[in-house]
Amino acid sequence: MDLTGARWRTSIRSSTNGGDCVEVADNLPGVVAVRDSKDRDGGNLTFDPAAWRAFVAELKSR
Numbered sequence: 001m002d003l004t005g006a007r008w009r010t011s012i013r014s015s016t017n018g019g020d021c022v023e024v025a026d027n028l029p030g031v032v033a034v035r036d037s038k039d040r041d042g043g044n045l046t047f048d049p050a051a052w053r054a055f056v057a058e059l060k061s062r
Contacts, residue, residue: 001046003033010037026052 006025014021014037021037032052035044047055 001031001033003028003044006033008035008040 003025005028007027008023008025010021010023023035023037023040025033026049030049032047032049033044034047036042
């Protein structure tokens with residue numbers, strides 16, 4: 001999948017010391033991409049926006 005133009009953002013809960021973080025790009029039509037902030041060239045996962053919203057809602061409920 002071509003992620004050219006993805007605007008990656010790091011969680012506001014991420015530490016500034018290079019901890020275990022993910023970056024999310026949700027500006028692309030029809031897809032949300034996720035990658036490891038420590039290995040940006042190591043690949044990514046992509047999700048349907050509805051699936052991503054459900055995943056985040058589940059995490060927030062815990």
